[in-house]
Structure formats: structure tokens, C-alpha cells
């Protein structure tokens with residue numbers, strides 16, 4: 001029995017209900033772990049069926065197929081000789097549990113159900129599973145016949161227990177459990193469990209890795225121990241991107257870290273850890289006394305399987321893996337990499353021929369196009385690194401096999417095959433500048449670019465009203481009313497949507513691309529526009545998928561400024577300096593439409609409203625109370641110099657205006673294009689931010705009256721102070 005132990009964790013790019021694909025990735029990770037000399041391997045949460053199976057967890061098939069895949073795994077002798085911690089759903093006494101199955105050499109040692117289910121934001125585990133609410137209790141699980149014959153027994157243990165090997169003990173906690181105030185690893189550590197596995201289905205949001213890593217570092221800093229973090233990676237069929245980053249942490253130090261964004265379907269991370277370091281770390285007096293006082297005792301399931309041997313201790317070629325500095329990406333890199341990896345998974349899994357972006361010459365569709373370009377760069381890097389799966393996918397999607405099997409040499413070359421950009425101008429509304437910016441960007445990234453005008457279609461459609469009811473709607477600048485102005489704007493916007501789909505469906509065939517097929521249309525409404533409803537329902541904001549729908553204008557601008565340098569795209573500079581405009585109204589000598597003027601608020605203010613509404617959970621009155629302090633405070637007391645300054649009356653007006661537009665436009669969120677989830681202030685109505693979409697008029701609401709009452713109090717106080 002030795003004290004040097006090699007352990008493995010992994011990230012797997014699983015896909016919901018891809019039973020045989022998921023199993024093959026699990027087996028591949030076990031082979032890689034064994035090849036690295038590991039004797040314990042942990043995989044992501046629910047890895048057999050894929051984490052985001054959602055309401056499929058209500059179907060018995062999912063439990064049956066999970067058992068069938070587990071049986072295959074147990075039967076496969078190439079996976080023997082290593083302790084396995086595998087994730088799958090299990091039906092036990094008619095209740096559904098989210099479980100870890102711990103097995104060795106074709107036999108199950110323990111089934112450990114998740115105790116603290118994830119149930120906020122995007123997570124609805126309580127809808128699908130029952131939590132195991134009996135800490136440190138176990139009972140017998142009746143094995144179905146297909147497993148009983150392998151096990152040579154009819155039952156195995158089910159519940160909250162740990163595994164004891166000759167040299168150490170290890171226990172499993174599952175994803176959310178780490179985030180809870182009384183995480184299971186605390187009691188396990190106090191009871192002498194030295195290795196904790198954490199199998200996660202943890203999604204990416206911008207700047208989130210820090211939170212996750214701090215929790216793990218803190219856990220092992222306080223309790224000591226070896227922590228093995230496994231996570232899913234990629235798009236498994238939902239709006240979430242799972243950001244892998246498998247890690248091994250020892251006593252508060254990271255010793256191994258996998259990639260957060262990559263196109264590797266299987267990534268195994270291993271380290272050799274010294275159990276004696278855990279023992280010394282824990283032997284500190286105060287911790288020792290707490291451990292002695294703890295009454296939490298775990299049932300230990302004994303196995304004679306050794307994680308290491310005394311031979312290892314005298315093998316001087318074996319050494320503990322040294323601590324490293326954890327690696328974080330900047331926000332700009334996160335957008336480029338997360339968006340790029342997600343779009344590649346979506347493309348290769350949807351079986352379509354590529355993407356199409358309606359490119360307006362503005363910053364949002366520009367950001368979407370640059371994310372597609374980032375995808376092409378990531379793919380090229382993976383080809384360069386010899387990723388066989390990516391090579392196979394490129395041949396299939398970009399049909400390079402048909403052209404002599406030569407793979408693309410540059411991201412632009414790939415871009416030209418899988419990415420179309422479409423500028424759809426109007427003679428009076430579109431400026432030369434936007435048309436030129438779109439063309440310049442397309443040339444720089446190599447997309448197949450189409451530049452056309454939609455005036456004929458627009459005029460023909462407009463004539464339907466003129467010819468049928470004898471009324472000719474006019475723009476405001478031509479003397480028309482508000483309603484006429486809106487109707488004409490929305491008409492253009494919707495014609496663009498129809499045109500985008502038309503081209504998306506026929507272009508691969510028209511270009512004689514082998515296999516034809518359709519392009520997926522990408523949307524590019526940013527998070528603020530969605531929230532404020534500053535978009536036309538069913539225009540180009542209605543697309544197949546939107547990579548930037550949960551990202552705000554400020555982060556998008558940072559991303560474009562970063563890409564200008566890091567992707568060597570000088571043409572991006574002009575996008576950054578342009579005034580955001582919808583170009584839906586005719587441009588005259590003294591009028592050009594502008595987003596911020598139209599919206600009655602700036603994009604910066606929109607981000608603040610969006611965060612306070614969702615993250616701080618503030619309604620109109622609460623938001624007024626908060627902002628009157630942030631925005632009306634005397635300049636010299638201000639913490640943030642960039643924050644706007646407004647009088648209390650102006651703050652009241654701003655907050656009311658925001659909630660008014662939010663309420664009357666909320667219906668647009670119900671039909672908004674699915675967006676890649678990158679931020680916890682996303683207004684996505686369908687999965688994340690569940691709200692009504694028919695509100696009473698806010699101008700007459702009690703909450704607005706309360707703002708007025710509060711404003712009166714504030715103004716009286718200010719007036720009396722001045723006297």
C-alpha cells in the first residue's frame with residue numbers, strides 16, 4: 001500500500017440520447033486514463049444519457065437504455081482494472097434519481113444518488129428527479145435481471161456511502177452539491193475521506209469559471225483533500241454550452257486543468273497525488289479536533305483494489321504532480337471560444353450545410369459573423385492539432401472529400417464553404433457606409449457574400465395596402481403618423497427575414513455545393529434589444545439560433561475591439577466607431593435614425609436595468625430606490641465615475657420608461673430565437689427568465705405611484721436641506 005496515487009478526471013462532449021456515441025466516449029476516456037496509469041476515473045454528471053435530457057427523464061426508455069449501456073460498459077474488459085465513477089439516471093423503488101454508479105472490474109460497488117438537486121436558473125432537476133434526503137443512509141437496490149447475472153447477486157447498495165480502498169477512502173459529490181452551504185465533502189472530509197470526486201453538468205456563463213474554481217479551492221483549503229472535478233463539454237442539444245475544464249486540486253492548489261473550450265470530444269486530465277500531503281495538511285490541531293467531534297460517520301464499502309502500491313513509493317520515476325497557476329480566459333476570449341465551439345457542435349450535429357448571417361454593417365450582426373469566423377479558426381487549429389473527429393466532420397460538412405479530400409488551409413477557406421453573409425439594402429434607407437462595412441468584413445473573413453436590394457419586394461408588398469384599401473402609408477419624415485412609420489419599418493424588417501430564409505434554403509444548391517442542403521440562419525439581437533423590445537417581431541431577430549442573444553452591447557464592443565487585433569481584422573475598427581442605427585427610416589439631410597435616441601435610453605443604461613431586474617430581482621419601485629442612490633448621489637461621493645448622473649425625477653422617469661417598454665414588448669420574448677446562454681441576466685422567456693407576457697399598463701400601476709410618492713419625499717428632503 002503506497003501513498004502516491006494517480007487519478008483521472010475528464011470532460012466529455014456528450015449529446016442527449018446519443019446512447020452509443022456517449023458510451024464510446026466514456027470508454028475512450030477510460031482507455032486514456034488507464035494509459036496514463038490512473039487507478040480511479042470520474043466522468044461528468046449523467047454522462048450515459050447526456051445532461052440536458054430534460055423531460056426525457058420522465059420516459060422509462062431513458063432508464064432502460066442507461067442500464068443497457070451500463071451493462072455494455074461492465075462487460076467490456078478493456079475498462080477493467082480501474083475504479084470507475086460513472087453518471088446515469090436510475091429508477092429505484094419507482095422514484096427517479098440522478099446517480100453515480102461506482103464500479104470495478106465489471107461489478108457495481110455502490111449507487112450514490114444526488115442529494116442536493118440544481119433547481120435555479122436553467123436547472124430544473126426537481127422536475128425530473130427526487131433528491132436523496134437521508135444523509136449517510138443506504139438501502140438495497142434491486143438489480144434488474146440484465147445486471148444481476150453480471151453481478152452474481154440480486155442487490156447492490158444504494159445511498160450515501162463512500163468507498164474504502166487499502167490505502168484511502170473516496171466519496172462522490174455531484175455538481176450542485178459543491179455550491180450548497182453544507183456540501184457533502186465537508187462531512188466526508190471530517191470522516192477521513194481523502195479523495196472527493198465531483199461529476200458536473202455545469203454550464204458556461206461569462207466570468208463563471210472563477211466562481212466555480214474558488215468554491216473548489218476553498219473546499220480543499222478548508223478541509224484538505226484531493227478533489228477531482230469532471231464536467232461535460234460542448235453543446236449537448238440545448239442553449240447551454242458546458243465548459244469542461246476538468247481539474248484536479250490538492251489542498252487548495254490546482255495541480256491539473258483541462259481546457260474550458262475545445263473541440264476534443266474526450267479530454268482526460270490526470271495527476272499523481274501524494275496522500276501523505278493530505279494527511280499532514282489535515283493534521284492541524286483545530287481541524288483534527290473538529291474531525292474528532294464530528295458525529296457524521298459514513299458507511300465504507302471495502303474493496304481490496306489498490307490505488308497504488310508500495311512499489312510505486314520506491315519508484316523514483318513517479319513523483320507528485322506540482323501545483324500550477326489556474327488559467328482563466330479574458331471575457332473577449334470567452335465570447336470568441338464559447339460561441340465558436342458551440343456553433344461548431346450545433347453545425348456538425350444538425351447535419352446542415354452551414355450558416356447564414358444577415359449582415360447589416362452594424363456591430364451586432366458583425367459580432368455574430370466574427371463568432372462564426374472564430375469557429376472556423378478553432379476548427380483550423382483542431383485540424384492542425386490532428387483532431388481526427390474534426391477532420392471527418394469538416395469533410396462531411398464542407399464537403400472537402402468531394403474536392404480530392406484536401407482539407408482547408410486557412411479559416412477564410414473554410415468560411416467560404418460554410419458561411420454566407422447577406423446585405424439586404426434599401427435605396428433610401430441604407431447608407432453607403434453600412435454596405436461597405438459589410439462587404440469589407442465579408443472579404444476579410446472570407447465568407448460567401450451576397451449584396452442585394454429589397455426595394456422591389458418592399459414596393460410590391462406596400463402596394464397590397466395601397467391597391468386594396470386605397471391608403472398609402474408614409475414615413476414620419478414624409479409627414480406620416482407614428483403607426484404608418486412603424487408599419488413601413490416593420491415591413492422592410494420582415495422582408496429581410498423572408499429573404500434570409502429564401503437564400504439560406506437555396507444557396508448551397510445554387511452554388512452547386514455537393515449535397516446541397518440548407519444553411520442555418522443566425523440571429524443577432526443583443527440582450528438589451530430583447531429586453532427593451534427594440535426589434536421587430538419576426539424580422540431578422542427571428543432566426544434559427546442566436547449566438548449573442550444573452551450578451552450586452554458593451555461586452556460585444558469589447559469583443560470586437562479585441563478581435564480587431566487578435567484576429568487581425570483592421571476593418572472592425574469602423575464598426576466600433578459607427579453610431580448604432582436600424583436604418584429603417586429614410587435618411588434625410590437633418591435626420592438619421594439612431595438606436596439610443598429611438599429607445600429613450602442608452603445601451604449602458606439598458607445593461608444596468610437588465611442586471612438589476614434579473615440578478616438583483618428588483619421591480620419598478622425597488623429599482624427606483626436603488627438607482628436614485630447610484631445615479632443621483634453627489635458627484636464627489638460617487639464610487640463609479642462612469643455611472644450616469646441624473647436628478648431623482650429623471651431617475652424616476654428613466655425607470656418608468658424602461659418598465660413601460662419592457663412590459664408592452666415582453667410578448668416578443670416568447671417567440672425570440674433561441675440564444676446561446678452566456679449571462680445570468682438573460683431575458684430568455686422560454687427556459688430561463690419565466691414571466692407573464694400580458695401586463696397591466698405600468699403607467700397607471702401601483703408600483704409607479706409608489707415611485708412618485710418616494711420621489712416626492714426625496715425632493716422635499718433635498719429642498720429642506722438646501723434652505
Ligand SMILES: Nc1ncnc2c1ncn2[C@@H]1O[C@H](COP(=O)(O)OP(=O)(O)OC[C@H]2O[C@@H]([n+]3cccc(C(=O)O)c3)[C@H](O)[C@@H]2O)[C@@H](O)[C@H]1O
Pocket residue numbers: 486489490493533534535536537538539540582584598664667693694
Ligand atoms: N400584448 C401582446 N401580445 C402579443 N402580441 C402583441 C401584443 N402587443 C402587440 N403585439 C404584436 O406585436 C406587434 C408589434 O410589434 P412589432 O411588429 O415588432 O412592431 P413595434 O414594436 O411596434 O415596432 C418595432 C420597433 O422596433 C424597432 N427596431 C429597431 C431596430 C431594428 C429593428 C428591425 O426590425 O431591424 C426594429 C423599430 O424602430 C420599431 O420601433 C403588433 O402589431 C402585434 O402583432
Ligand SMILES: Nc1ncnc2c1ncn2[C@@H]1O[C@H](COP(=O)(O)OP(=O)(O)OP(=O)(O)O)[C@@H](O)[C@H]1O
Pocket residue numbers: 357358359360361362363364365366422423424425426430496523524525526529534535540541580581582583595
Ligand atoms: N441592411 C441589412 N442587411 C442585412 N441584414 C440586415 C440589414 N439591416 C438589418 N439587418 C439584420 O437585422 C438585424 C436587426 O437589425 P437592427 O438594425 O436592429 O440591427 P442591430 O440589432 O442593431 O444589429 P446591427 O448592429 O447588426 O445593425 C441585424 O442584426 C441584421 O442581422
Ligand SMILES: NC(=O)CC[C@H](N)C(=O)O
Pocket residue numbers: 045117118123174175176177179200201202203
Ligand atoms: N448540474 C448542476 O448541479 C449544476 C448546478 C451548478 N449551480 C452550476 O451552475 O454549475
